[in-house]
Amino acid sequence: MIEVYIDGASAGNPGPSGAGIFINNNGVVERHSIPLGNMENHEAEYHALIKALEICISSHYQVVSFRTDSQAINQAIEKRFAKKKYSTLLDQALKLSDQLELFFVKWIPNLENKRADELARRAIRLNKVEENNEKDS
Numbered sequence: 001m002i003e004v005y006i007d008g009a010s011a012g013n014p015g016p017s018g019a020g021i022f023i024n025n026n027g028v029v030e031r032h033s034i035p036l037g038n039m040e041n042h043e044a045e046y047h048a049l050i051k052a053l054e055i056c057i058s059s060h061y062q063v064v065s066f067r068t069d070s071q072a073i074n075q076a077i078e079k080r081f082a083k084k085k086y087s088t089l090l091d092q093a094l095k096l097s098d099q100l101e102l103f104f105v106k107w108i109p110n111l112e113n114k115r116a117d118e119l120a121r122r123a124i125r126l127n128k129v130e131e132n133n134e135k136d137s
Contacts, residue, residue: 001063001064001065001102002023002024002025002026002056002061002063002064002065003023003024003064003065003067004021004022004023004024004052004056004064004065004066004067005020005021005022005023005024005066005067005068005108005113005115005116006019006020006021006022006045006048006049006052006066006067006068006073006116007019007020007045007048007068007069007070007113007116007117007119007120008020008036008041008042008043008044008045008046008047008048008049008070008120009041009044009117009120009121009123009124010039010040010041010043010044010124011124013040013041014038014039014040014043015038016035016037016038016124016127017035017036017037017038017039017040017041017043017044017047017123017124017127018033018034018035018036018044018119018120018121018122018123018124018125018126018127019032019033019034019036019044019047019048019051019052019119019120019123020032020033020034020048020115020116020117020118020119020120020121020122020123021034021048021051021052021055021116021119022115022116022119023052023055023056025061030055031115031119032051032052032055032119033119033120033122033123033126034047034048034051034123035123035124035126035127036123036127037127042070042072042086043086043089044120045068045070045072045073046073046086046089046090046093047089048116048120049066049068049073049077049093050089050092050093050096052066053093053096053097053100054096056100057096057099057100061100062100062101062102063100063101063102064100064102064103064104065104065105065106066103066104066105066106067105067106067107067108067112067113067116068105068106068107068108068113069107069108069109069110069112069113069117070107071107073105074105074106074107076090077090077093077094077097077105078105080094
């Protein structure tokens with residue numbers, strides 16, 4: 001089973017945001033830091049989930065266990081329901097998850113999600129670098 005740790009983070013609410021994705025594929029590790037532009041923290045969490053699902057699908061992973069420190073994401077997936085503000089993002093994530101043979105989500109404490117958190121914070125910094133590069137162009 002492939003373990004996928006996800007985290008979304010924002011520097012401000014809204015503010016520059018990023019997704020951190022740490023994948024352990026039977027000892028083979030993948031790290032992804034994905035700048036997301038400006039958004040709220042909860043939005044960043046959903047985008048981290050969606051990006052991770054897209055990576056799993058494109059890598060042909062079929063049995064995955066996701067770990068998140070976001071109780072909102074965990075509950076939304078379990079109940080297959082989110083507040084109207086996030087329902088489109090949840091629907092997108094659920095459609096992607098339905099393409100997998102087995103998909104689990106488990107809530108974990110922040111301390112157990114440090115690698116994904118570090119990757120998300122790195123993505124925020126990359127986001128700021130991209131903004132500066134666009135201003136220089």
